[in-house]
Structure formats: structure tokens, C-alpha cells
Amino acid sequence: MGLFDFFKSKSRKTKDEIDSDSFFEEMKKQMELLRDEEGTELEELPNGEGEFGLSPNNPIPFSSIxxxxxxxxxxxxxxxxxxxxxxxxxxxxxxKILKTPVDQYNLLDLDSNVVKTIYIWTYNKVNSKKAPEGFGLMDL
Known part of the structure; x- marks a missing residue:
């Protein structure tokens, strides 16, 4: 290392990288606020209505996509x-039970016919380990 290499600037981020970092930091803060406001430490929402995971008013709760x-x-x-x-x-x-949106996933057979629809909510503090009626979870 030469004498003047010490004074060279370190790797600087481009404006796009800074904007991207700021955007993701802001999104992370917003997600934390939403979790604090509506999220629970439960694997099923206490105010859920309808069949667990099979009703948009009783989605399966998770902490992330x-x-x-x-x-x-x-x-x-x-x-x-x-x-x-x-x-x-x-x-x-x-x-009708949450301020934040619920994601809808369709279970498709080999002919792309919808067999079942599952509802998921990704603003909880913990991940559910429960399965809807008629479903099971494989171990990894």
C-alpha cells in the first residue's frame, strides 16, 4: 500500500444503492410497525372467523413471505x-378482521384446476405450525 492509498475513498455506494438501502430499511420499519399493531404471538388469530386457513377471515399467520x-x-x-x-x-x-391484506393461494391439480384455496397473512410476530383441516405438514 502506497503512502497516498490511505487517503483514497473507500468503496462508495452509488445513489441507486443508497436509495435501495433506504427503501428496504423503511419497508422493514413499516413491517415492524404493522406487526406491533396487529401481530400476535399465537399460531392462529384470536379473532379469526371461519375455517382456519380456508377462510380469508381466518388466515394462516406468518412473520414473512x-x-x-x-x-x-x-x-x-x-x-x-x-x-x-x-x-x-x-x-x-x-x-373484515385485519387492516393489512391477506394473500390467497390456489392449490392446483395437474390439469391446473383449483382444488382448494388457502389464505395466508404475513404480518404476524410468529409463524404458524398448524395445518388447515384436510392438510398435513411434512417434516424437513
């Missing part, structure tokens, strides 16, 4: 004669 996707990968539809299936996110919607 990646955690919900991992759960969906472990979820098994227990139905005699059922074959392979895949998941497809159908969108998000509002419901």
Missing part, C-alpha cells in the same frame, strides 16, 4: 386419490 412459502412447500393435501399439485398465488385481498 419467505416463511409462508416454506410452509406451502411442506403443506400436504390429505385426500384419498389426490395426486401431485402445485401452488399459485392468486393475489391479495382485504378482510
Amino acid at each position: 419467505p416463511d409462508s412459502r416454506e410452509y406451502l412447500g411442506r403443506l400436504v393435501y390429505i385426500k384419498p386419490g389426490s395426486s401431485q399439485y402445485s401452488w399459485e398465488r392468486a393475489g391479495s385481498l382485504q378482510n
Whole structure:
């Protein structure tokens, strides 16, 4: 290292990288505020209405989208004669018990027919380990 190398600037972030970092930090803060406001330490929402996970008013609670996707990968539809299936996110919607949106996922058979619809909420403080009626969870 030369004498003047010490004074060279360290790796600087571009304006886009700074804006991106700021954006993600702000999003993280917003998610924490939403979790503090509506999130629980429970695996099922105490004010849920309808069948757990099968009603938009009683979604399966998670603390993040990646955690919900991992759960969906472990979820098994227990139905005699059922074959392979895949998941497809159908969108998000509002419901009558939460301020934040609920995600809707369709269970599709090999012919892309919707077999069941699952509802997930990703603003909780903990991840649910419960499965909706008619489903099970594989161990990893």
C-alpha cells in the first residue's frame, strides 16, 4: 500500500444503492410497525372467523413471505386419490378482521384446476405450525 492509498475513498455506494438501502430499511420499519399493531404471538388469530386457513377471515399467520412459502412447500393435501399439485398465488385481498391484506393461494391439480384455496397473512410476530383441516405438514 502506497503512502497516498490511505487517503483514497473507500468503496462508495452509488445513489441507486443508497436509495435501495433506504427503501428496504423503511419497508422493514413499516413491517415492524404493522406487526406491533396487529401481530400476535399465537399460531392462529384470536379473532379469526371461519375455517382456519380456508377462510380469508381466518388466515394462516406468518412473520414473512419467505416463511409462508416454506410452509406451502411442506403443506400436504390429505385426500384419498389426490395426486401431485402445485401452488399459485392468486393475489391479495382485504378482510373484515385485519387492516393489512391477506394473500390467497390456489392449490392446483395437474390439469391446473383449483382444488382448494388457502389464505395466508404475513404480518404476524410468529409463524404458524398448524395445518388447515384436510392438510398435513411434512417434516424437513
